[in-house]
Amino acid sequence: MHYRPNIFLLLLLFSFSTFVMHAQSKKQLELEAKRQTILKEIQQINNLIASQKKEERSIISTVEDLNYKVKVRQNLIKVTNDQANLLTREINDNQKQITTLRDQLKYLKEDYAAMVVKSYKSKSEQSRVMFLLSSENFKQAYKRLQYIRQYTDYQKQQGEEIIRKTEQLQQLNTTLLQQKKDKDRLVEENRIAKQKLEEDVKEHEKLMVSVRKNMSTYASQVKSKQQEADRIDKEIEKLIRDAIAASNKKAGKSETTSKGFALTPEAKALEANFQANKGKLPWPVRTGVIKVRYGKQRSSIDNTIEINSNGIRIATDKNAKVRAVFNGEVLAVQATRTGNPAILVQHGNYVTVYRNLSKVHVVKGDKVTTNQEIGEVFTDAVTGECWLGFYVYKDSKFLDPALWILR
Template sequence: MILLFSLCTFALNAQSKKQQELEARRQSILSEIRQINNLIASKKQEEKTIISTVEDLNYKVNVRKNLIKVTNDQANLLTREINTNQKQISTLRDQLKYLKEDYAAMVVKSYKSKSEQSRVMFLLSSENFKQAYKRLQYIRQYTDYQKEQGEEITRKTEQLQQLNTTLLQQKKDKDKLLEENRVAKQKLEDDVKEHEKLVASVRKNMTAYASQVKSKQQEADRIDREIEKLIREAIAASNKKAGKSETTSKGFALTPEARALEASFEANKGKLPWPVRTGVIKVRYGKQRSSIDNTIEINSSGIRIATDKNAKARAVFNGEVLAVQGTKTGNPWVLIQHGNYITVYKNLSKVYVVKGDKVTTNQDIGEVFTDQTTGESMLWFSVYRDSKFQDPSIWIVR
C-alpha cells in the first residue's frame, strides 16, 4: 500500500508540473490571439486589401487550432490526474480502514486490562526483576503505540479530505476547459468560414496575386543578397586591418572584448528580448507555402513580426551598428554586430542610430514602417552568422 501510494504521489507531482507548463502555454496562446485581434482592430480604419485580411485570418485560424490542441492536452492530463487521485483516495481508504480496525482491537484489549490493579498484578507476577522491567517497558510502548495509531488515523483522515477537495476542483477545472474548448471551436469555425469566403474571392484574380507575391519575394531576395555582400565586405575589411588573410577568414577579426560579447550573445540563445515590445510572428523563417495558394512558395530569411502602428524597433542585445542602409524603392534597415553574429532589422520608416554607434539591449534603434494601404506595421528580423541566415525564433524568448 505504501509503495502504491508513493508511486501515485510521484505520478501526480509529475502531472501537476506538466499541467502548469500547459497552462502557461495556453495563456501565451490566448495572449497571442488578443494581440492579433488588437492589430486587426487597429487596421479597420485603413483601407485594407483582401490579401492582407486573408493572411490575418489564416494566422488566427492556425493560432486557434493550436489553442484547441493545448486545451485538449490539458483536459486529457486532468483526466489522468483525476484517475491518479481516485487511486490515491482508494488506497488511503484501505489504509484508513486497516488502521481503524487495528486501533479498535487495541482499544478493546486496552479496555479489558485498563485497571491499575491489573497492571500492578501483571508486574508483580513477574518471575524476576528483569522480567518486570521488560513488562513495564511493554506497557509504555503499548500506550505510545495507541497514541501513534490515533494520530495516524487523524492524519490519514485529513489527507483523504484534502484529496477529495482537490479531486472536486480538478473536475471543475476540466469542465471549464471543455467549455472553453467548445467556444474556441465555434470561433474557429466562424474564422474558417470567413477565411474560405475571402480566399474564394482572391482566387478569382490569382494571377495578379501570384505576381505580387513573386515581386515581393524578388525584392526580399535582392535585399538579402545586398546584406550578405555588405557583411562579407565588412569581414574582409576587419581581417585586412588585422593583417589576416581576407580569403580564408570566414568571420570577423575580433578583439577579446568582441569575443566575450559573442560568447554572451550565444549564452542568451532563446532568452533574447523581442525586437519590438508587442507583436505576433506572421511569417516564420524558411520555406513555406502561401496561406492563399499552396502552389506558391515563400522563402523568408528571418521572421516577420506584425506590431502596432508607430512601434519602435529595438536592439535585442548589446552590440555595435555595423551598417544603416536603404534604397530608393525600399525602406531602410539596420545591421548590429555582436561578435560574429549580426542581427538585422528591416522595413523601418525612421532610424535613430548611425554606423559605429554602440547600442544596448532594448535600446530603440528606429521606427517600424506602416503600410498606408493595408495599415500593417511589419518588422522583418533576421540573425546572420557564418555566411548564412539562422532561424531568429530560436534566439528570442518564446
C-alpha cells in the same frame, strides 16, 4: 496483526500515485501557461487587425491574417484538449487515491480499535506495576518497560495517522471537485474556440473564392514580394561579408580563408555572452506576433508557391519602437532606393538585423545596449499595417530568430 502487510502495500501504491499526480500537475501548469500565451497571441492579432484600415487592406494581407488566426486557434484547441484529457486522468487518479485512502483508514481504525481493546483488557487483568514486578530478572523487567512505552507510542501514532489520513481524504475530495469544475470550464471554452474557428474558416474560404478568380494576379504579387525580400537579404549578406573581410584585413588575416570576424578578446566575450542567452533575448518590439516564420513555407495564397524566409516577420503596433535585443555595435545602417532602412548590430560573430524601419536613431559604430531604442517600425499610411523583419546571423549564415528570443 495479519493486515499490516496490506497497509504497507496500500501506502506504497498511494506514494506512487502521489508522485504521478505531482508530475501531472506540473504538466497541467505548463499546458495552462502555453494556453494563456496562445490566448494572448489571439488577442494581439485581433487588436492589430482592428487598428488597421479594413477597406484599404489588400486581399493578400487579409488572407494571411485569417490563415494565421486559423492556425493559432487550431493550436489553442489542441492545447485545451490536452489539458482536458490530462484533467480526466488526474480526476481518475484522485478517485483511485480516495479509494485507497478509505481502505487505509478502515485498516487503521480497525488496528486502533484492537489496540484500545487490548489495552483495556490489560489494565483490567493486572496493573503495569504488577506486570513489571512479575519479571524474573532486571533485564526482563527493562524489556517489558520498553515494550509498554513502544506500545503506547505506537497507539498514539496510529491515532495521529488516522487524523492525518482523514484530512488528506477531505483535501483530495476538495481537489476533485475543483478539477471537475476546471474540466467543465475547459470543455466550454473549447466549444467557443471551435465556433470561432469555424467562423474564421468560412471567412477564409469566402476570400479564397475571390482569390481563385484572379489567382495569376495574386500569385504574381506574392512572387514579386518574395523577389524584393530576396534582393534585400542579398544586400544584407553582402554588408556582413564586406564587414568580415574588412575586419580580417585590418587584423592582417587572410580575407579568403577567414569566415568570421577578427575579434578582440572583448568581442569574443560579448559573443560568448550572446550565445549563452539563446532563448532568453528580449523581443525587438514591445508587443507583436510572429506572422511569418523562419525557413521555407507554402504561400497562404497559392500553395504551389514556396516562400523562403531568412528571418521572421513580426506584426506589431503602429509606429512601434525597435529595441536592440543585446549589447553590441552598429555594424551598418542599410538604406535602399526601394525598401525601408535596416539596422545591423554586431555581437561578436553574431549579427542581428532589424528591417522595415521608418526612423533610425543610430549610426554605424554606435555602441548599443539591451532594450535600447534604435529606431521605429514603418507603418503603411494607407492600410495601417506595421511589421518588423528580424534576422539573426552567424558568420553571414542565417539562423532561426525565434529560437533566440523569449517564447
